[in-house]
Amino acid sequence: MDDAAILKRRGYIMGINLGEGSYAKVKSAYSERLKFNVAVKIIDRKKAPTDFLEKFLPREIEILALLNHHSIVKTYEIFEISDGKVYIVMELGVQGDLLEFIKTRGALQEDDARKKFHQLSSAIKYCHDLDVVHRDLKCENLLLDKDFNIKLSDFGFSKRCLRDDSGRLALSKTFCGSAAYAAPEVLQGIPYQPKVYDIWSLGVILYIMVCGSMPYDDSNIKKMLRIQKEHRVDFPRSKHLTGECKDLIYRMLQPDVNRRLHIDEILSHCWVQTKSQVLSSAAINKEGESSQGPEPPWAPEPGSDKMSTTKLEPQEEARPKAQPETSPEEEPLQVQVSRQSEAAGIASEQPSTETEEGPPRQPPTLPPSPAIQEQPSTAACLSPLREQAHSEHHWPLGATGPALLFLAKATRLCHGSYVLFRLCAHSEQPRVDL
Known part of the structure; x- marks a missing residue:
C-alpha cells in the first residue's frame, strides 16, 4: 500500500512533496479530523542507518511526546505500519523558515x-x-x-x-x-x-x-x-x-x-x-x-x-x-x-x-580539512517545490498551498521503538498510547 493510501485510511489527504532524503521524506497533507493542513514525515526503517534506528529516533519520539509549548512545532500523531515505515504528523510552517x-x-x-x-x-x-x-x-x-x-x-x-x-x-x-x-x-x-x-x-x-x-x-x-x-x-x-x-x-x-x-x-x-x-x-x-x-x-x-x-x-x-x-x-x-x-x-x-557514556577522554586533533557530510538541504528543495506547489491545484490545501513549506530535515531521522499519540479533540495535550 502506498503512502497516500495509508494516510487516507488515517484521515489525511496527501499533498505535495516538501523534501526528500535517502531514507525519509516530508509530505504536506490535509487532516480531515483536525480540519487544517499538516506536514507528515515518512521514514523508511529499511533504509535508515543502524545508529539512527537504535538511538536517535527513539529519543526524538520520546521528546516529541513530552513537549507542549506555543513556540515549538506541535506533533499530532505518530504511527508505524508493518512494513517498517514511521509516520510523524506535525504542525506545518506556513511561512517557511x-x-x-x-x-x-x-x-x-x-x-x-x-x-x-x-x-x-x-x-x-x-x-x-x-x-x-x-x-x-x-x-x-x-x-x-x-x-x-x-x-x-x-x-x-x-x-x-x-x-x-x-x-x-x-x-x-x-x-x-x-x-x-x-x-x-x-x-x-x-x-x-x-x-x-x-x-x-x-x-x-x-x-x-x-x-x-x-x-x-x-x-x-x-x-x-x-x-x-x-x-x-x-x-x-x-x-x-x-x-x-x-x-x-x-x-x-x-x-x-x-x-x-x-x-x-x-x-x-x-x-x-x-x-x-x-x-x-x-x-x-x-x-x-x-x-x-x-x-x-x-x-x-x-x-x-x-x-x-x-x-x-x-x-x-x-x-x-x-x-x-x-x-x-x-x-x-x-x-x-x-x-x-x-x-x-x-x-x-x-x-x-x-x-554521558563514560569518563572524559583526550579530544582528537582537529582535522585540517573536515569531511563534508553530503545531505540534501531543505532549502535546496525549495525552488522546485514552489514551482510544483503553484502547478498542482488538485490537492485540498487551498490557495495557500504554495506557501506551505514544512522545512524539517527529512534526512536525519532514525527508527526504533515507537509511541502512538494524537491530539485530543478538546485538549492541547497529546494522548499517548504505548
Missing part, C-alpha cells in the same frame, strides 16, 4: 528580532527546564506560522540530559548539528555541556537575525575556531545595532563555558526585556554608532566595517556515522565536523566530571 525569511527580506529590525528571539528563548527555557537539549539550533529549524511567529522544529538530535547521583548534568561527547552554529568546545571534540552548547547556537541565530549574515566564516574551521577562542565578534556598522543587542550576542558567544550566559540570564537581559522601540536616526552619530552610552569594547575600530562576509546559506549538519556496538566505557569520542558555508554570566549548573 527563518533562513529563507531573512534571505528574502534582509536583516530584521531589532524590535522584530527581539520578539522572535524571545519566542525562541522561551522555547529553549521550557526544554532546558525539562532537561531536554536540542543540539541542532539553526535558522533552518525555526519555522514561521501564519503570523510569522517562531516555531522550533527538528528534534532529531535532541535528548534528555543525564544527571549523576549528586544531580549534576553529565557531559555529552557526540558532535551534533552544523559547524557554523557549533560552539568551540564542540568543534574541538571536548566533552561538552549540552545546554551551554544550545546557548552558543542562540547567539549565532541572534547575530544572523540582526546582521543578515553569519558571524564566522566556516570555510576554514581552524581559523574560525581561533577567532572564536579569542572572543572576537565583529558587527557591521551599517546596521546601527544598539549596545544592549551587541552585549547580549557577545555574552552568548563566550568561548569560556563557565562564563557563557544561562538561558534565564538571557531572558532577563536588558535587551530582551526592553519594550518595543525603534532606534531613531537622531540617536545615530556621524560615525555610525549609537550615541547612547560608551562604545562597547568589541566594536570595530573607527572607520572600519569589519564583519563576516560569509553568505547566509542553508547549513548541513554532521551526521554521526554508524559505530560498532561497544560498551558505554568503550564508546569512542565522535567528532565529525561538516563544513558549512555560512559581561559574563555564570552557568547555574556545574557539569559532572563524567560524560
Whole structure:
C-alpha cells in the first residue's frame, strides 16, 4: 500500500512533496479530523542507518511526546505500519523558515528580532527546564506560522540530559548539528555541556537575525575556531545595532563555558526585556554608532566595517556515522565536523566530571580539512517545490498551498521503538498510547 493510501485510511489527504532524503521524506497533507493542513514525515526503517534506528529516533519520539509549548512545532500523531515505515504528523510552517525569511527580506529590525528571539528563548527555557537539549539550533529549524511567529522544529538530535547521583548534568561527547552554529568546545571534540552548547547556537541565530549574515566564516574551521577562542565578534556598522543587542550576542558567544550566559540570564537581559522601540536616526552619530552610552569594547575600530562576509546559506549538519556496538566505557569520542558555508554570566549548573557514556577522554586533533557530510538541504528543495506547489491545484490545501513549506530535515531521522499519540479533540495535550 502506498503512502497516500495509508494516510487516507488515517484521515489525511496527501499533498505535495516538501523534501526528500535517502531514507525519509516530508509530505504536506490535509487532516480531515483536525480540519487544517499538516506536514507528515515518512521514514523508511529499511533504509535508515543502524545508529539512527537504535538511538536517535527513539529519543526524538520520546521528546516529541513530552513537549507542549506555543513556540515549538506541535506533533499530532505518530504511527508505524508493518512494513517498517514511521509516520510523524506535525504542525506545518506556513511561512517557511527563518533562513529563507531573512534571505528574502534582509536583516530584521531589532524590535522584530527581539520578539522572535524571545519566542525562541522561551522555547529553549521550557526544554532546558525539562532537561531536554536540542543540539541542532539553526535558522533552518525555526519555522514561521501564519503570523510569522517562531516555531522550533527538528528534534532529531535532541535528548534528555543525564544527571549523576549528586544531580549534576553529565557531559555529552557526540558532535551534533552544523559547524557554523557549533560552539568551540564542540568543534574541538571536548566533552561538552549540552545546554551551554544550545546557548552558543542562540547567539549565532541572534547575530544572523540582526546582521543578515553569519558571524564566522566556516570555510576554514581552524581559523574560525581561533577567532572564536579569542572572543572576537565583529558587527557591521551599517546596521546601527544598539549596545544592549551587541552585549547580549557577545555574552552568548563566550568561548569560556563557565562564563557563557544561562538561558534565564538571557531572558532577563536588558535587551530582551526592553519594550518595543525603534532606534531613531537622531540617536545615530556621524560615525555610525549609537550615541547612547560608551562604545562597547568589541566594536570595530573607527572607520572600519569589519564583519563576516560569509553568505547566509542553508547549513548541513554532521551526521554521526554508524559505530560498532561497544560498551558505554568503550564508546569512542565522535567528532565529525561538516563544513558549512555560512559581561559574563555564570552557568547555574556545574557539569559532572563524567560524560554521558563514560569518563572524559583526550579530544582528537582537529582535522585540517573536515569531511563534508553530503545531505540534501531543505532549502535546496525549495525552488522546485514552489514551482510544483503553484502547478498542482488538485490537492485540498487551498490557495495557500504554495506557501506551505514544512522545512524539517527529512534526512536525519532514525527508527526504533515507537509511541502512538494524537491530539485530543478538546485538549492541547497529546494522548499517548504505548
